Amino acid sequence: MTSRRAVLSAAVDRLRGAGVASPEHDAAELLAHALGTTRSRLPLVDTVPDDALGEYDALIARRAAREPLQHLTGTAYFRHVELAVGPGVFVPRPETELLAGWAVEQAVSTTGRAPVVVDLCTGSGAVAKAIADEVPAASVHAVELDEAALPWAERNLSGTGVDLREGDMATAFDDLAGTVDVLTCNPPYIPLDAWESVAPEARDHDPHLALFSGADGLDAIRVLERRAALLLRPGGVVGFEHADAQGESAPAVFSATGRWTDVRDHADLAGRARFTTARLAR
Incomplete structure:
Protein backbone atom coordinates (compact mmCIF):
# COMPACT_ATOMS: atom_id res chain seq x y z
CA MET A 1 0.00 0.00 0.00
CA THR A 2 1.09 3.54 -0.77
CA SER A 3 -0.11 6.79 0.75
CA ARG A 4 -2.82 8.65 -1.12
CA ARG A 5 -0.85 11.89 -1.05
CA ALA A 6 2.25 10.30 -2.61
CA VAL A 7 0.18 8.56 -5.29
CA LEU A 8 -1.65 11.74 -6.22
CA SER A 9 1.49 13.87 -6.22
CA ALA A 10 3.28 11.54 -8.62
CA ALA A 11 0.24 11.35 -10.90
CA VAL A 12 -0.19 15.13 -11.00
CA ASP A 13 3.47 15.56 -11.95
CA ARG A 14 3.12 13.02 -14.75
CA LEU A 15 -0.03 14.59 -16.16
CA ARG A 16 1.38 18.09 -15.93
CA GLY A 17 4.49 16.97 -17.78
CA ALA A 18 2.28 15.48 -20.52
CA GLY A 19 0.54 18.82 -21.07
CA VAL A 20 -2.82 17.88 -19.54
CA ALA A 21 -4.71 21.10 -18.84
CA SER A 22 -6.14 20.10 -15.44
CA PRO A 23 -3.68 17.65 -13.86
CA GLU A 24 -4.87 17.97 -10.24
CA HIS A 25 -8.52 17.50 -11.12
CA ASP A 26 -7.91 14.61 -13.50
CA ALA A 27 -5.53 12.79 -11.15
CA ALA A 28 -8.08 12.97 -8.35
CA GLU A 29 -10.99 11.88 -10.58
CA LEU A 30 -9.08 8.88 -11.84
CA LEU A 31 -7.97 7.84 -8.36
CA ALA A 32 -11.55 8.03 -7.14
CA HIS A 33 -12.60 5.93 -10.14
CA ALA A 34 -9.93 3.30 -9.42
CA LEU A 35 -11.00 3.15 -5.78
CA GLY A 36 -14.72 3.02 -6.55
CA THR A 37 -15.46 6.20 -4.65
CA THR A 38 -16.02 9.89 -5.37
CA ARG A 39 -13.50 12.72 -5.52
CA SER A 40 -15.17 14.42 -2.55
CA ARG A 41 -14.49 11.35 -0.41
CA LEU A 42 -10.83 10.96 -1.34
CA PRO A 43 -9.61 12.83 1.77
CA LEU A 44 -11.04 9.92 3.79
CA VAL A 45 -8.63 7.52 2.04
CA ASP A 46 -5.19 7.25 3.68
CA THR A 47 -3.57 4.54 1.57
CA VAL A 48 -4.09 3.04 -1.89
CA PRO A 49 -4.17 -0.80 -2.07
CA ASP A 50 -1.78 -2.42 -4.51
CA ASP A 51 -4.54 -3.73 -6.81
CA ALA A 52 -6.10 -0.27 -7.14
CA LEU A 53 -2.63 1.23 -7.58
CA GLY A 54 -2.00 -0.96 -10.62
CA GLU A 55 -5.30 0.08 -12.19
CA TYR A 56 -4.60 3.72 -11.38
CA ASP A 57 -1.15 3.65 -12.97
CA ALA A 58 -2.70 2.29 -16.16
CA LEU A 59 -5.35 5.03 -16.16
CA ILE A 60 -2.76 7.75 -15.60
CA ALA A 61 -0.66 6.39 -18.47
CA ARG A 62 -3.66 6.59 -20.80
CA ARG A 63 -4.54 10.10 -19.63
CA ALA A 64 -0.91 11.18 -20.10
CA ALA A 65 -1.25 9.93 -23.68
CA ARG A 66 -4.12 12.44 -23.90
CA GLU A 67 -7.00 10.01 -23.93
CA PRO A 68 -10.03 11.98 -22.69
CA LEU A 69 -10.75 11.74 -18.99
CA GLN A 70 -14.39 10.93 -19.72
CA HIS A 71 -13.40 7.95 -21.90
CA LEU A 72 -11.46 6.56 -18.95
CA THR A 73 -14.28 6.95 -16.46
CA GLY A 74 -17.07 6.31 -18.98
CA THR A 75 -19.05 9.22 -17.62
CA ALA A 76 -19.58 12.91 -18.35
CA TYR A 77 -21.65 15.32 -16.27
CA PHE A 78 -23.72 18.00 -18.00
Whole structure:
Protein backbone atom coordinates (compact mmCIF):
# COMPACT_ATOMS: atom_id res chain seq x y z
CA MET A 1 0.00 0.00 0.00
CA THR A 2 1.09 3.54 -0.77
CA SER A 3 -0.11 6.79 0.75
CA ARG A 4 -2.82 8.65 -1.12
CA ARG A 5 -0.85 11.89 -1.05
CA ALA A 6 2.25 10.30 -2.61
CA VAL A 7 0.18 8.56 -5.29
CA LEU A 8 -1.65 11.74 -6.22
CA SER A 9 1.49 13.87 -6.22
CA ALA A 10 3.28 11.54 -8.62
CA ALA A 11 0.24 11.35 -10.90
CA VAL A 12 -0.19 15.13 -11.00
CA ASP A 13 3.47 15.56 -11.95
CA ARG A 14 3.12 13.02 -14.75
CA LEU A 15 -0.03 14.59 -16.16
CA ARG A 16 1.38 18.09 -15.93
CA GLY A 17 4.49 16.97 -17.78
CA ALA A 18 2.28 15.48 -20.52
CA GLY A 19 0.54 18.82 -21.07
CA VAL A 20 -2.82 17.88 -19.54
CA ALA A 21 -4.71 21.10 -18.84
CA SER A 22 -6.14 20.10 -15.44
CA PRO A 23 -3.68 17.65 -13.86
CA GLU A 24 -4.87 17.97 -10.24
CA HIS A 25 -8.52 17.50 -11.12
CA ASP A 26 -7.91 14.61 -13.50
CA ALA A 27 -5.53 12.79 -11.15
CA ALA A 28 -8.08 12.97 -8.35
CA GLU A 29 -10.99 11.88 -10.58
CA LEU A 30 -9.08 8.88 -11.84
CA LEU A 31 -7.97 7.84 -8.36
CA ALA A 32 -11.55 8.03 -7.14
CA HIS A 33 -12.60 5.93 -10.14
CA ALA A 34 -9.93 3.30 -9.42
CA LEU A 35 -11.00 3.15 -5.78
CA GLY A 36 -14.72 3.02 -6.55
CA THR A 37 -15.46 6.20 -4.65
CA THR A 38 -16.02 9.89 -5.37
CA ARG A 39 -13.50 12.72 -5.52
CA SER A 40 -15.17 14.42 -2.55
CA ARG A 41 -14.49 11.35 -0.41
CA LEU A 42 -10.83 10.96 -1.34
CA PRO A 43 -9.61 12.83 1.77
CA LEU A 44 -11.04 9.92 3.79
CA VAL A 45 -8.63 7.52 2.04
CA ASP A 46 -5.19 7.25 3.68
CA THR A 47 -3.57 4.54 1.57
CA VAL A 48 -4.09 3.04 -1.89
CA PRO A 49 -4.17 -0.80 -2.07
CA ASP A 50 -1.78 -2.42 -4.51
CA ASP A 51 -4.54 -3.73 -6.81
CA ALA A 52 -6.10 -0.27 -7.14
CA LEU A 53 -2.63 1.23 -7.58
CA GLY A 54 -2.00 -0.96 -10.62
CA GLU A 55 -5.30 0.08 -12.19
CA TYR A 56 -4.60 3.72 -11.38
CA ASP A 57 -1.15 3.65 -12.97
CA ALA A 58 -2.70 2.29 -16.16
CA LEU A 59 -5.35 5.03 -16.16
CA ILE A 60 -2.76 7.75 -15.60
CA ALA A 61 -0.66 6.39 -18.47
CA ARG A 62 -3.66 6.59 -20.80
CA ARG A 63 -4.54 10.10 -19.63
CA ALA A 64 -0.91 11.18 -20.10
CA ALA A 65 -1.25 9.93 -23.68
CA ARG A 66 -4.12 12.44 -23.90
CA GLU A 67 -7.00 10.01 -23.93
CA PRO A 68 -10.03 11.98 -22.69
CA LEU A 69 -10.75 11.74 -18.99
CA GLN A 70 -14.39 10.93 -19.72
CA HIS A 71 -13.40 7.95 -21.90
CA LEU A 72 -11.46 6.56 -18.95
CA THR A 73 -14.28 6.95 -16.46
CA GLY A 74 -17.07 6.31 -18.98
CA THR A 75 -19.05 9.22 -17.62
CA ALA A 76 -19.58 12.91 -18.35
CA TYR A 77 -21.65 15.32 -16.27
CA PHE A 78 -23.72 18.00 -18.00
CA ARG A 79 -25.82 20.45 -16.01
CA HIS A 80 -27.96 18.16 -13.83
CA VAL A 81 -27.66 14.94 -15.84
CA GLU A 82 -25.13 12.14 -16.16
CA LEU A 83 -24.07 10.82 -19.55
CA ALA A 84 -22.37 7.66 -20.73
CA VAL A 85 -19.58 8.51 -23.18
CA GLY A 86 -16.71 6.74 -24.87
CA PRO A 87 -15.00 6.16 -28.20
CA GLY A 88 -17.14 7.25 -31.13
CA VAL A 89 -19.02 10.12 -29.53
CA PHE A 90 -18.16 13.77 -28.92
CA VAL A 91 -17.51 14.44 -25.25
CA PRO A 92 -19.77 17.34 -24.12
CA ARG A 93 -17.89 20.41 -22.91
CA PRO A 94 -18.83 22.59 -19.92
CA GLU A 95 -19.17 25.61 -22.23
CA THR A 96 -22.12 23.97 -23.98
CA GLU A 97 -24.04 24.00 -20.70
CA LEU A 98 -24.62 27.72 -21.33
CA LEU A 99 -26.38 26.98 -24.61
CA ALA A 100 -28.49 24.33 -22.91
CA GLY A 101 -29.37 26.77 -20.13
CA TRP A 102 -30.48 29.36 -22.68
CA ALA A 103 -32.67 26.73 -24.37
CA VAL A 104 -34.23 25.75 -21.04
CA GLU A 105 -35.10 29.40 -20.35
CA GLN A 106 -36.65 29.78 -23.79
CA ALA A 107 -38.67 26.59 -23.45
CA VAL A 108 -39.96 27.56 -20.01
CA SER A 109 -41.08 30.94 -21.35
CA THR A 110 -43.41 29.30 -23.89
CA THR A 111 -46.92 29.84 -22.55
CA GLY A 112 -50.25 28.18 -23.21
CA ARG A 113 -48.90 24.88 -24.57
CA ALA A 114 -46.08 22.39 -24.30
CA PRO A 115 -42.96 23.76 -26.01
CA VAL A 116 -41.57 21.89 -29.02
CA VAL A 117 -37.77 21.66 -28.90
CA VAL A 118 -35.38 20.22 -31.50
CA ASP A 119 -31.70 19.44 -30.96
CA LEU A 120 -29.73 18.93 -34.17
CA CYS A 121 -26.35 17.14 -34.10
CA THR A 122 -27.26 15.72 -30.69
CA GLY A 123 -24.11 13.57 -30.30
CA SER A 124 -24.28 12.02 -26.84
CA GLY A 125 -27.73 13.55 -26.34
CA ALA A 126 -26.42 15.98 -23.73
CA VAL A 127 -28.45 19.07 -24.63
CA ALA A 128 -31.63 17.11 -25.38
CA LYS A 129 -31.39 15.19 -22.11
CA ALA A 130 -30.76 18.36 -20.10
CA ILE A 131 -33.80 20.07 -21.61
CA ALA A 132 -36.03 17.03 -21.07
CA ASP A 133 -34.79 16.86 -17.47
CA GLU A 134 -35.39 20.52 -16.69
CA VAL A 135 -38.53 21.12 -18.78
CA PRO A 136 -40.49 17.87 -18.41
CA ALA A 137 -43.52 19.36 -20.20
CA ALA A 138 -41.49 19.94 -23.37
CA SER A 139 -41.76 17.75 -26.46
CA VAL A 140 -38.06 17.20 -27.21
CA HIS A 141 -36.73 15.81 -30.51
CA ALA A 142 -33.12 15.02 -31.39
CA VAL A 143 -31.22 13.75 -34.42
CA GLU A 144 -27.75 12.29 -34.98
CA LEU A 145 -26.09 11.26 -38.24
CA ASP A 146 -22.98 9.43 -37.04
CA GLU A 147 -23.55 5.67 -36.76
CA ALA A 148 -20.90 5.40 -34.02
CA ALA A 149 -22.39 8.21 -31.92
CA LEU A 150 -26.01 7.16 -32.25
CA PRO A 151 -25.83 4.21 -29.79
CA TRP A 152 -24.48 6.57 -27.12
CA ALA A 153 -27.42 8.93 -27.68
CA GLU A 154 -29.82 5.98 -27.57
CA ARG A 155 -28.35 4.89 -24.25
CA ASN A 156 -28.41 8.36 -22.72
CA LEU A 157 -31.88 9.29 -23.93
CA SER A 158 -33.53 5.98 -23.10
CA GLY A 159 -36.45 6.57 -20.76
CA THR A 160 -36.36 10.36 -21.12
CA GLY A 161 -39.23 10.64 -23.60
CA VAL A 162 -36.97 12.32 -26.18
CA ASP A 163 -37.83 11.46 -29.80
CA LEU A 164 -34.40 10.41 -31.10
CA ARG A 165 -33.90 9.80 -34.82
CA GLU A 166 -31.00 8.83 -37.03
CA GLY A 167 -30.52 11.31 -39.84
CA ASP A 168 -28.92 14.37 -41.36
CA MET A 169 -29.52 17.77 -39.79
CA ALA A 170 -30.09 19.14 -43.31
CA THR A 171 -33.20 17.04 -43.88
CA ALA A 172 -34.42 16.07 -40.40
CA PHE A 173 -37.91 16.62 -39.00
CA ASP A 174 -39.90 17.58 -42.09
CA ASP A 175 -42.95 16.52 -40.06
CA LEU A 176 -42.25 19.34 -37.56
CA ALA A 177 -41.85 22.11 -40.15
CA GLY A 178 -43.20 25.41 -38.88
CA THR A 179 -44.03 24.12 -35.39
CA VAL A 180 -40.77 24.25 -33.41
CA ASP A 181 -40.40 26.77 -30.59
CA VAL A 182 -36.73 26.27 -29.69
CA LEU A 183 -33.98 24.77 -31.83
CA THR A 184 -30.48 24.03 -30.56
CA CYS A 185 -27.38 22.78 -32.28
CA ASN A 186 -23.74 22.18 -31.41
CA PRO A 187 -22.52 21.75 -34.99
CA PRO A 188 -19.04 21.03 -36.27
CA TYR A 189 -17.30 24.40 -36.66
CA ILE A 190 -13.53 23.92 -36.86
CA PRO A 191 -11.90 24.95 -40.18
CA LEU A 192 -10.13 22.10 -41.91
CA ASP A 193 -6.80 23.92 -41.88
CA ALA A 194 -6.95 24.30 -38.06
CA TRP A 195 -6.17 20.62 -37.55
CA GLU A 196 -2.90 21.18 -35.70
CA SER A 197 -4.43 23.68 -33.27
CA VAL A 198 -7.01 21.23 -31.92
CA ALA A 199 -6.25 19.65 -28.54
CA PRO A 200 -5.18 16.00 -28.85
CA GLU A 201 -8.12 14.88 -26.69
CA ALA A 202 -10.52 16.18 -29.35
CA ARG A 203 -8.45 15.76 -32.52
CA ASP A 204 -7.48 12.16 -31.83
CA HIS A 205 -10.58 10.89 -30.03
CA ASP A 206 -13.70 12.92 -30.93
CA PRO A 207 -15.37 11.95 -34.23
CA HIS A 208 -14.19 14.24 -37.03
CA LEU A 209 -17.78 14.56 -38.24
CA ALA A 210 -18.46 16.48 -35.03
CA LEU A 211 -15.41 18.74 -35.35
CA PHE A 212 -14.57 19.95 -38.86
CA SER A 213 -16.78 21.96 -41.21
CA GLY A 214 -15.24 23.23 -44.42
CA ALA A 215 -12.56 25.77 -45.18
CA ASP A 216 -13.92 28.46 -42.85
CA GLY A 217 -15.67 26.23 -40.32
CA LEU A 218 -19.08 27.66 -41.20
CA ASP A 219 -20.47 25.09 -43.64
CA ALA A 220 -22.66 23.33 -41.05
CA ILE A 221 -23.84 26.67 -39.66
CA ARG A 222 -25.02 27.66 -43.13
CA VAL A 223 -26.99 24.39 -43.33
CA LEU A 224 -28.35 25.06 -39.84
CA GLU A 225 -29.61 28.50 -40.85
CA ARG A 226 -31.67 27.07 -43.70
CA ARG A 227 -33.03 24.20 -41.62
CA ALA A 228 -33.91 26.39 -38.66
CA ALA A 229 -35.84 28.76 -40.95
CA LEU A 230 -37.93 25.78 -42.13
CA LEU A 231 -38.53 24.12 -38.76
CA LEU A 232 -39.20 27.07 -36.47
CA ARG A 233 -42.56 28.70 -36.13
CA PRO A 234 -42.58 32.48 -36.75
CA GLY A 235 -41.05 34.00 -33.61
CA GLY A 236 -39.31 30.74 -32.70
CA VAL A 237 -35.68 30.86 -31.61
CA VAL A 238 -32.45 29.09 -32.51
CA GLY A 239 -29.23 28.82 -30.53
CA PHE A 240 -25.98 27.28 -31.71
CA GLU A 241 -22.40 27.00 -30.52
CA HIS A 242 -19.36 28.16 -32.49
CA ALA A 243 -15.61 28.66 -32.11
CA ASP A 244 -14.39 31.66 -30.11
CA ALA A 245 -12.89 33.11 -33.29
CA GLN A 246 -16.32 33.08 -34.97
CA GLY A 247 -18.02 35.65 -32.75
CA GLU A 248 -18.68 37.86 -35.78
CA SER A 249 -18.68 35.43 -38.70
CA ALA A 250 -21.16 32.94 -37.19
CA PRO A 251 -23.90 35.49 -36.39
CA ALA A 252 -23.31 37.04 -39.82
CA VAL A 253 -24.49 33.81 -41.47
CA PHE A 254 -27.92 34.49 -39.98
CA SER A 255 -27.95 38.28 -40.25
CA ALA A 256 -27.13 38.20 -43.96
CA THR A 257 -30.29 36.31 -44.96
CA GLY A 258 -32.83 38.84 -43.70
CA ARG A 259 -34.89 36.04 -42.13
CA TRP A 260 -33.87 36.70 -38.54
CA THR A 261 -34.27 39.29 -35.80
CA ASP A 262 -32.55 39.63 -32.43
CA VAL A 263 -29.35 38.02 -33.72
CA ARG A 264 -27.02 38.08 -30.72
CA ASP A 265 -23.75 36.49 -29.75
CA HIS A 266 -23.04 35.31 -26.21
CA ALA A 267 -19.78 34.88 -24.31
CA ASP A 268 -18.84 31.94 -22.13
CA LEU A 269 -17.73 32.28 -18.51
CA ALA A 270 -14.18 33.06 -19.67
CA GLY A 271 -15.44 35.97 -21.77
CA ARG A 272 -14.90 34.20 -25.11
CA ALA A 273 -17.50 34.33 -27.88
CA ARG A 274 -19.32 31.00 -27.59
CA PHE A 275 -22.85 30.79 -29.00
CA THR A 276 -25.30 32.72 -31.17
CA THR A 277 -29.07 33.07 -30.79
CA ALA A 278 -31.62 34.44 -33.24
CA ARG A 279 -35.40 34.71 -33.68
CA LEU A 280 -37.25 33.83 -36.86
CA ALA A 281 -38.98 36.95 -38.16
CA ARG A 282 -42.75 36.93 -37.92
